[in-house]
Amino acid sequence: MLSIPRDTKTTIPGYDSNPHKINAAYAYGGVKMTDATTTQFLNGIPFNYYIKINMEGFRDLVNAVGGVDVVNDKDGLTLASQSSEGNKKVFNKGKIHLNGEDALAYVRIRKSDAEGDFGRQKRQQQVMSAVAEKALSTGLIWRFDGILNAIGDNIQTDFTMNDITRIAKDYRNTLSNVENLQVKGEGSRIDGGPWYYVVSDAERARLHDELAENLGMK
Incomplete structure (x- = not known):
């Protein structure tokens, strides 16, 4: 990745x-x-x-899989601007559950992270891996066309449903070995x-x- x-x-x-x-x-x-x-x-x-996805689509994708669990390795990560819900988002160290709105805030944080843009990239990769793992472990990947329909115009891809199910079948055991x-x-x-x-x-x-x-x- x-x-x-x-x-x-x-x-x-x-x-x-x-x-x-x-x-x-x-x-x-x-x-x-x-x-x-x-x-x-x-x-x-x-x-x-x-796969092209905007911020609303990213939020909806996380919600479509029922949210994700990630381990935050930094304390007091804060999104300086307010979320669309109107609340400042603060994330403390440890295992956290993210709904779509929380996940969007979590992957946008940069200024309060000592690693800056690289820390943000790591969180983006972390959440996307968690979404893929959740979709596979719960069987949602086999109904991915329904997820795409739920997200609507906020996501576009040239994957077909056959492509997605083939890749999911061939690579479902590789998520623990992502470089x-x-x-x-x-x-x-x-x-x-x-x-x-x-x-x-x-x-x-x-x-x-x-x-x-x-x-x-x-």
Whole structure:
């Protein structure tokens, strides 16, 4: 599982040759350009499927599986802005149960986390793994079309129901063996302009090689 920081410096194929933040690819060309940009950034790692989900869809997805349990390793994590429920969210260390609204707050926290954006990425990965585990352990994955219908326009994917059930069957025992990768780089302003997260060619090559090994690519 890999999260790419939104401010990562890259070029966007099919747009222009200037440097951009990688999250601009979606604004400029949607899923197709995001796919091409991320594949280029990872030196040719392909993406076979996509799931696009907004914040409301993320909240609804967690609710659709009945909430999730996670272990928070930091005390006093606080979302500075208020949630849509109008309450400030504070999460203390230990095992916690998250409904959709809580989960959305939990994965958005950055400023009160000493790890900043990397801590947020870890929580995003943690919750998504918990959602997958809950869907598999309760059998909800076999009715995933109903979950998609419940979430509605807040989620889009090119997975078919056959794809989902096949993957669930083949990989249901692998959730305890998920490897979390981190993109290593340094923050920098380029020529006095915008702030970027700059990733070296060597680091991109390392990520490519690790992903390629896991994917069985030559």
